[in-house]
Amino acid sequence: MIEEWKLARLYKSQYRVVGNHSAVKICHWTKEAIRGRAPCYKQTFYGIKTLQCLEMTPALTCNQRCLHCWRDITIFSEPEWKGPVDEPKEIIKGCIEERKKLLIGFKGNKKVNSEVLERAMQPVHAAISLTGEPCLYPRIADLIEEFFSFGFESVYLVTNGTVPEALESLRKLPTNLYISLTASNPEMYKKLCNPLIKDGWLRLQKSLEIMSKMKTNTVIRITMINGLNTENPNEFIPHIEKARAKYVECKAYMHVGYSKDRLTEQHMPSMEKIREFAKVIEENSNYKIKDERTDSRIVLLERY
Numbered sequence: 456m457i458e459e460w461k462l463a464r465l466y467k468s469q470y471r472v473v474g475n476h477s478a479v480k481i482c483h484w485t486k487e488a489i490r491g492r493a494p495c496y497k498q499t500f501y502g503i504k505t506l507q508c509l510e511m512t513p514a515l516t517c518n519q520r521c522l523h524c525w526r527d528i529t530i531f532s533e534p535e536w537k538g539p540v541d542e543p544k545e546i547i548k549g550c551i552e553e554r555k556k557l558l559i560g561f562k563g564n565k566k567v568n569s570e571v572l573e574r575a576m577q578p579v580h581a582a583i584s585l586t587g588e589p590c591l592y593p594r595i596a597d598l599i600e601e602f603f604s605f606g607f608e609s610v611y612l613v614t615n616g617t618v619p620e621a622l623e624s625l626r627k628l629p630t631n632l633y634i635s636l637t638a639s640n641p642e643m644y645k646k647l648c649n650p651l652i653k654d655g656w657l658r659l660q661k662s663l664e665i666m667s668k669m670k671t672n673t674v675i676r677i678t679m680i681n682g683l684n685t686e687n688p689n690e691f692i693p694h695i696e697k698a699r700a701k702y703v704e705c706k707a708y709m710h711v712g713y714s715k716d717r718l719t720e721q722h723m724p725s726m727e728k729i730r731e732f733a734k735v736i737e738e739n740s741n742y743k744i745k746d747e748r749t750d751s752r753i754v755l756l757e758r759y
């Protein structure tokens with residue numbers, strides 16, 4: 456079971472814990488959509504429904520401690536899985552219930568359209584990206600399948616790539632599979648991702664290879680941290696090409712949450728810097744710039 460102090464900190468940050476090791480939270484962009492404002496960039500780029508997004512994790516644990524992580528990484532850092540393994544069906548049921556309770560608070564808000572809120576209560580998109588490393592959860596393949604059995608239209612999985620065997624175990628593939636690629640060489644990886652495992656870089660390389668054979672929307676996300684991984688975009692290209700990812704997202708590190716304990720506002724690149732970085736990739740690879748969102752400081756490239 457999770458210790459009381461960890462539960463209290465998670466609860467205070469608006470997480471709701473489900474079972475022994477999962478959690479759900481309402482994403483900032485879902486709240487914005489409920490208020491009738493702009494959806495998240497994934498709706499713009501890929502057409503998912505921000506309003507009906509369920510953001511969760513089956514793993515309140517991570518085997519990395521990335522400098523740029525906005526989550527409270529002091530709470531859950533383990534090199535591998537420990538403890539009980541909950542049933543995927545129970546995790547999903549619990550997340551849907553807790554999410555509904557979190558949304559109840561909008562009921563009294565006169566600015567919120569009740570029909571919109573009613574629709575928001577019915578999630579159809581699952582974002583397995585809330586926190587931690589989801590592929591550490593031993594039944595990640597079952598969980599993805601179960602979301603589709605529950606009638607979800609789309610399921611996104613975001614992984615740091617350090618559990619290639621989990622990617623190999625996937626049967627029903629996620630709609631979008633993301634691998635976070637923050638570093639372009641092993642030294643930079645150690646410095647920026649602070650892995651709790653010895654062979655993290657090699658495992659990431661293995662995951663990129665596995666990704667190259669997957670028949671789904673594959674995405675490499677590069678979180679750009681000014682001055683730490685932004686000076687040599689060319690060095691990222693061999694890894695991107697190895698993965699043959701369908702999309703590459705060049706996204707700014709955002710100076711929010713607990714990352715403020717480790718980085719400064721100067722580490723947040725400007726939209727201009729991101730465009731320049733993406734341009735270099737476009738000029739030296741099989742990718743073309745496809746779209747951008749300035750409010751999210753992101754440029755999207757697509758493989759041709």
Ligand code: SF4
Nearest residue numbers: 482484495508510582
């Ligand atoms: S897809 Fe991601 S950014 Fe968009 S609403 Fe869901 S959790 Fe938020």
